[in-house]
Amino acid sequence: ETGVTQxxxxxxxxxxxxxxxKCEQHLGHNAMYWYKQSAKKPLELMFVYSLEERVENxxxxxxxxxxxxxxxxxxxxxxxxxxxxxxxxxxxSSQDLAAHEQFFGPGTRLTVL
Amino acid sequence: xxxxxxxxxxxxxxxxxxxxxxxxxxxSASNYFPWYKQELGKRPQLIIDIRSNVGEKKDQRIAVTLNxxxxxxxxxxxxxxxxxxxxxxxxAxxxGTGTALIFGKGTTLSVSS
Numbered sequence: 001e002t003g004v005t006q007x008x009x010x011x012x013x014x015x016x017x018x019x020x021x022k023c024e025q026h027l028g029h030n031a032m033y034w035y036k037q038s039a040k041k042p043l044e045l046m047f048v049y050s051l052e053e054r055v056e057n058x059x060x061x062x063x064x065x066x067x068x069x070x071x072x073x074x075x076x077x078x079x080x081x082x083x084x085x086x087x088x089x090x091x092x093s094s095q096d097l098a099a100h101e102q103f104f105g106p107g108t109r110l111t112v113l
Numbered sequence: 114x115x116x117x118x119x120x121x122x123x124x125x126x127x128x129x130x131x132x133x134x135x136x137x138x139x140x141s142a143s144n145y146f147p148w149y150k151q152e153l154g155k156r157p158q159l160i161i162d163i164r165s166n167v168g169e170k171k172d173q174r175i176a177v178t179l180n181x182x183x184x185x186x187x188x189x190x191x192x193x194x195x196x197x198x199x200x201x202x203x204x205a206x207x208x209g210t211g212t213a214l215i216f217g218k219g220t221t222l223s224v225s226s
Contacts, residue, residue: 043202043216056213097212099145104156
C-alpha cells in the first residue's frame with residue numbers, strides 16, 4: 001500500500017483501557033507527525049518526529065505517549081483517557097521538517113466512553 | 114510561538130463566483146505557507162503553497178498571495194464549482210527553522226449550484 005496508512009480506523013475505548021494507534025508511511029520521508037482534530041480545535045499539532053527523534057511536544061498530557069521505532073512507523077499509546085479526548089487522530093509525514101508538503105493518513109476516529 | 118488566524122469560518126458562494134479566504138500569522142520568521150483542503154470524511158490534502166520569497170502563486174483556478182510586511186496571506190478560488198465545497202486550512206511554519214506547521218481553524222466553503 002502506498003502513502004500514509006493508519007490503524008485502526010475506528011476505536012472505542014473505556015477510560016481505564018490501554019490502546020495504541022499505528023501509523024505507517026511508505027514514502028521514504030524523514031519526519032512524522034501526530035495531530036488531533038476535533039470540532040472545537042481543528043488540527044492541533046501533538047508531536048513531531050524527525051529521523052526517529054522527537055523534536056516537538058506541544059504540551060500534550062502524559063496519557064498520550066508517542067513512539068517512533070524507525071522512520072516509517074509512528075505509534076501513539078493511549079492510557080486512562082478522558083471523554084474529551086474523543087477526536088480524529090491524524091498522522092502525517094513529510095520529506096523533512098515542516099517546510100515541505102505533509103501527507104496525511106486517513107485518521108483514527110477515537111471515542112472514549 | 115506562532116499563532117495563525119483564519120477568516121471567515123464559513124463561506125457560501127454561488128457556482129461560478131470567486132471565494133477568498135484570509136489568514137494572518139504572528140511569527141515574522143515563518144517562511145512557508147501551505148493551504149490544505151479537507152473534504153467531508155477525508156484526509157487533508159495540500160492544494161497550493163507559497164514560500165516567503167514569493168508574493169503570489171497560481172495554479173489554474175487557485176491562487177495564493179502573501180504580504181510579508183502585513184503578515185497575511187490569502188487563498189483565492191475563481192469560477193467555483195460544487196466540488197470545491199470542503200474545509201480549507203491555512204498554515205504557517207513555526208519560526209524560521211520550521212519544525213512544525215501551525216494551522217488555522219479552517220473555513221467551511223459551500224458552493225451551491
